[in-house]
Amino acid sequence: MDQRLNWIKKSSGVMYLLTWLVELVLVYGFFTAAVSLFLALARTPEWESALVVTLGLEGIGWSPGSMSPALVALAVAILVDGAVRLLLFGSALLIFRNLSDGGSPFSPTNTAHLHRIALLVALTACTDGLPGLLSGWSGLEGIAAPLLMGAALYGLAEIFAYGRLLQQQADETL
């Protein structure tokens, strides 16, 4: 059993670094989008083209000078989605940190983090899927997939809560 825990500890160390990397990219993306949106709201001359380029919207047919209020609304939606993703990966980061510290995978904190991840994943259906569907960016999959994954992760979190009981019993036995 200790061998398995050691393996989980080592692989979680790698995942911890990987998640840090993703978190840094997300922080960079979030702040770039926030600055672009600030410029857009301040109505500087180049704001619209800067926003289109920063958010990577040229590829899906957005061009500067068209539908400006919709563009700002989309930028706000992308920012909210970015914040949700930051929290989501932040929770994953905390789980991997706990695991790489050698703690039991079935600790109350990990269960709570997994519950939070399930909720945040389901929330991306509103923050990512819905604006995507309205702007013609993605189909129904953008809404259905996060809801499905959120439900599945919620189930896994409940199983983790049961694992916590097993861990308690094992600790008492040993």
Added chain:
Amino acid sequence: MGIEKVQTAGRRLSLLMRGLMVVLVTSAVVQALLIGCLLRTFTEYGLFSAAERAVRLLLWAMICRRAAELFQTAGQGEPFVSKNVGRLRRIALCFVGMGFLPGLAGKLAALGAPDKPLLSIDSFLWAALIYGLSEIFRYGCALQKLDEETL
């Protein structure tokens, strides 16, 4: 008290996943029929794009099937069985497949898909996370075995 909650959640989620699986398979079949009917009028890019959607739906259906089986065991009060480790690994594999899908469809189509990324990073992250969960499940199986031996 803990196991009753797991059983209830497991039964409900198993039903939900089965229902979704039926919807996804039906959608994939409709998509395939659509490709067959409109084969002559489709452009090359449109054809591969539609085929990509059909394969993606089938992969989601496979994920739902494995998840339904996993939650069924949870509904029976035994979530930590070795078969569930394999199920989670197969789910992770489906996500790896989904990660390569947009690039593959783009490469196969002569016109390519310039607005689509070659790899879906999100899918690879999900695959890594679910593979990690499968290892935790393996540890859970060992705990379950210890619990049964103690009793």
